[in-house]
Amino acid sequence: MSWKIWSLKKSPWVFHVNTGACNNCDIEIVDLLTPKFDVERFGIKLVGSPRHADALLVTGGVTAQAAPRLREVYRQTPKPCVVFCIGACACDKGIFTTGYHMVGPVDKIIKEIDPNAIIAYVPGCPPKPEAMISGIVKALSAL
Amino acid sequence: MNQEQLNNKLSEIKDKLTATEQPMANRICLTCEAENSHAINKFLFEDVPLRFVIATGIDSDNWFEVLYHYSYDQTGCMVTLKAIIRDRENPAIESIAPFLPAAEWVEREIHDILGIDFKNHPDMRRLILSDDWPEGVYPLRKDAKMPAKRPDGEPSNRPPVKSPACRTIQLSKPVLAVGPFHPLQEEMEFFQLTVDGEIVTDIDMRISYNHRGIEKISESLQFDQVPFLVSRICGICSASHPLAYVQAVEDLAGVTPPDRALYVRTIINELERIHSHILWAGLAGHFIGYDTVFMWAWKYREPVLDLLEEITGNRNNYGNVKVGGCREDIPDELKPKIVGEMDKIEKKMDMLVKAVTDDPVLHARLKGVGVLSKEDAIKFAVTGPTARASGVAIDVRRDEPYAAYADLDWDVISRPEGDVFAKMVVRLLEVIESAKIIKQAVGKLPAGPVAVEVKEIPPGEVVGRVEAPRGETFHYVRSDGGNRPVRHKVRAPSFVNVPSFKASCIGEHIADVTITLAAVDPCYSCTERLAVVDQNNSVLHDYEALLRLSRERTTQIKKELGVSGLKIGDLQIG
Numbered sequence: 142m143s144w145k146i147w148s149l150k151k152s153p154w155v156f157h158v159n160t161g162a163c164n165n166c167d168i169e170i171v172d173l174l175t176p177k178f179d180v181e182r183f184g185i186k187l188v189g190s191p192r193h194a195d196a197l198l199v200t201g202g203v204t205a206q207a208a209p210r211l212r213e214v215y216r217q218t219p220k221p222c223v224v225f226c227i228g229a230c231a232c233d234k235g236i237f238t239t240g241y242h243m244v245g246p247v248d249k250i251i252k253e254i255d256p257n258a259i260i261a262y263v264p265g266c267p268p269k270p271e272a273m274i275s276g277i278v279k280a281l282s283a284l
Numbered sequence: 285m286n287q288e289q290l291n292n293k294l295s296e297i298k299d300k301l302t303a304t305e306q307p308m309a310n311r312i313c314l315t316c317e318a319e320n321s322h323a324i325n326k327f328l329f330e331d332v333p334l335r336f337v338i339a340t341g342i343d344s345d346n347w348f349e350v351l352y353h354y355s356y357d358q359t360g361c362m363v364t365l366k367a368i369i370r371d372r373e374n375p376a377i378e379s380i381a382p383f384l385p386a387a388e389w390v391e392r393e394i395h396d397i398l399g400i401d402f403k404n405h406p407d408m409r410r411l412i413l414s415d416d417w418p419e420g421v422y423p424l425r426k427d428a429k430m431p432a433k434r435p436d437g438e439p440s441n442r443p444p445v446k447s448p449a450c451r452t453i454q455l456s457k458p459v460l461a462v463g464p465f466h467p468l469q470e471e472m473e474f475f476q477l478t479v480d481g482e483i484v485t486d487i488d489m490r491i492s493y494n495h496r497g498i499e500k501i502s503e504s505l506q507f508d509q510v511p512f513l514v515s516r517i518c519g520i521c522s523a524s525h526p527l528a529y530v531q532a533v534e535d536l537a538g539v540t541p542p543d544r545a546l547y548v549r550t551i552i553n554e555l556e557r558i559h560s561h562i563l564w565a566g567l568a569g570h571f572i573g574y575d576t577v578f579m580w581a582w583k584y585r586e587p588v589l590d591l592l593e594e595i596t597g598n599r600n601n602y603g604n605v606k607v608g609g610c611r612e613d614i615p616d617e618l619k620p621k622i623v624g625e626m627d628k629i630e631k632k633m634d635m636l637v638k639a640v641t642d643d644p645v646l647h648a649r650l651k652g653v654g655v656l657s658k659e660d661a662i663k664f665a666v667t668g669p670t671a672r673a674s675g676v677a678i679d680v681r682r683d684e685p686y687a688a689y690a691d692l693d694w695d696v697i698s699r700p701e702g703d704v705f706a707k708m709v710v711r712l713l714e715v716i717e718s719a720k721i722i723k724q725a726v727g728k729l730p731a732g733p734v735a736v737e738v739k740e741i742p743p744g745e746v747v748g749r750v751e752a753p754r755g756e757t758f759h760y761v762r763s764d765g766g767n768r769p770v771r772h773k774v775r776a777p778s779f780v781n782v783p784s785f786k787a788s789c790i791g792e793h794i795a796d797v798t799i800t801l802a803a804v805d806p807c808y809s810c811t812e813r814l815a816v817v818d819q820n821n822s823v824l825h826d827y828e829a830l831l832r833l834s835r836e837r838t839t840q841i842k843k844e845l846g847v848s849g850l851k852i853g854d855l856q857i858g
Contacts (some may be wrong), residue, residue: 164519
């Protein structure tokens with residue numbers, strides 16, 4: 142294990158990217174920070190800039206307007222980083238698959254600019270906060 | 285003015301109309317040719333006066349229609365003006381935005397999706413489609429040919445766009461760019477604030493980041509599948525949107541759901557309102573530097589989500605309402621638990637209201653900030669707590685009662701001030717009202733089934749509306765007798781509440797903008813970036829810098845007042 146991966150796995154700082162989500166996954170992500178789930182006790186912290194982040198929590202199926210912004214955010218994130226597709230939309234565009242303004246899903250957009258990106262999926266509509274924590278733990282222990 | 289007087293008033297413009305229909309007691313449909321629409325709209329908005337709700341553009345086979353929906357809140361009557369544009373090649377109609385700012389956005393939207401030109405519109409830029417969407421492709425036209433491969437490549441090979449959606453930044457004036465990712469809004473939005481020193485002098489907005497094309501997707505789903513789609517318009521309003529849609533379709537099918545279903549719908553919708561308002565209160569605290577309020581408010585919200593999960597099986601996106609009733613019943617053994625939780629919520633909110641209204645820092649920080657005057661509230665046609673905090677006491681639950689609200693005893697909370705403080709108080713007091721409603725509804729819950737069978741959806745057009753946590757949710761459905769809607773228009777409350785920033789943010793300090801933008805509760809998303817562009821040295825401030833500014837202002841006020849503000853001890857309760 143390289144020292145980069147080793148350091149990535151400890152206290153991951155996450156950055157939240159909404160690419161056209163319905164806000165459900167987003168409020169559940171914020172819910173993770175609040176007393177009932179309180180992920181800061183594991184060192185998981187929501188940060189205000191992708192440049193500080195170890196992982197991206199991406200929600201939504203990526204609208205045409207959001208796609209270039211998602212690429213830009215991914216470019217700004219220091220590598221290695223983990224991209225978490227949170228929710229059904231981020232995983233495969235969910236119920237919005239046939240929408241004319243959808244260009245996702247997230248993994249397609251990310252792989253266009255980095256074929257070797259580390260991508261993890263947490264399905265659900267919305268995934269419960271417990272599922273998100275479990276997804277993060279599983280992905281980090283698989284690295 | 286009662287319904288009869290309204291009808292008399294409307295007969296004054298009879299000669300300009302080609303048809304007048306009244307399919308139901310409180311639904312009036314007027315039809316006119318495109319040339320007359322401007323005059324009639326002006327009459328409806330200024331002389332009757334009616335509240336503008338939204339406009340809908342429709343591609344009928346031989347012509348285009350623009351439907352202007354108005355609400356007469358004294359009797360709960362909806363008036364729809366149908367303007368017919370017969371020229372399919374170059375569809376055009378006179379804009380009503382010059383006297384009705386609330387129509388500015390929707391006309392831009394109709395232009396984007398149907399290609400109808402609005403003459404004399406003050407600002408006809410692209411609104412809802414992405415920057416790289418090809419010109420001349422109108423997705424909601426029935427014969428629309430979608431771009432085969434989407435032009436979403438790298439910026440270098442994007443086709444040039446004739447009408448850029450954002451003003452190019454003029455370097456003569458400092459411009460503060462907010463977004464497109466911003467922690468205060470569910471839809472990603474992009475704001476450009478022109479600033480003079482610390483004072484905001486102009487605001488421009490760009491949406492589209494969250495445009496998923498739901499209205500088009502809805503046309504491809506069956507009537508029974510649509511509720512699952514519309515509950516995903518907004519995660520926090522995921523009970524209100526399907527209910528508005530379902531009520532519209534029930535009107536069309538002539539179905540009355542069983543009484544028990546109406547009560548179950550009431551309970552779920554009020555639980556949703558409670559969790560949404562508490563969520564807002566917490567985030568509002570966060571933005572002004574009261575993280576204690578954030579944490580405690582969200583802690584109080586959890587039992588409500590647990591209740592929703594026990595009733596519907598999910599913390600959000602309940603999928604419980606269907607045409608003809610509900611999918612899931614509230615088990616009787618859950619009743620005591622609901623009442624018990626509501627008692628606790630009432631106590632907690634009483635304490636929070638006291639803590640907020642007694643706190644001198646909050647008074648100094650929020651009073652007189654981001655004021656939306658009553659006149660502006662009417663002009664921008666805002667709804668929900670945003671309107672009620674500006675002295676416009678409208679509430680669909682009272683004005684056109686649906687579900688079980690007419691049987692229950694509760695009050696519409698309204699305040700005259702229009703500032704952020706008033707919006708906060710309205711929301712906190714509404715939580716207490718909601719708890720009251722739920723307790724009564726649980727007590728009166730009638731026995732019986734929760735759904736009836738619906739066989740046929742006849743042709744016709746209907747509207748349905750519901751008071752969502754953020755305001756009136758409006759759905760328009762047109763059916764041709766098939767098993768899918770031929771047009772489904774959705775107007776979420778934020779669509780009219782958000783443009784009111786133009787009235788409430790100008791003249792404010794930058795440090796107050798965060799909370800003013802947040803005060804209409806434009807559905808929250810989470811942490812991204814804000815950037816401040818300075819004319820001389822291109823200094824970029826991010827979101828955290830703005831949050832810091834906002835918090836520093838609170839700290840400064842605290843110092844001036846010599847108080848420490850809220851303490852955790854104040855907030856603790858059982």
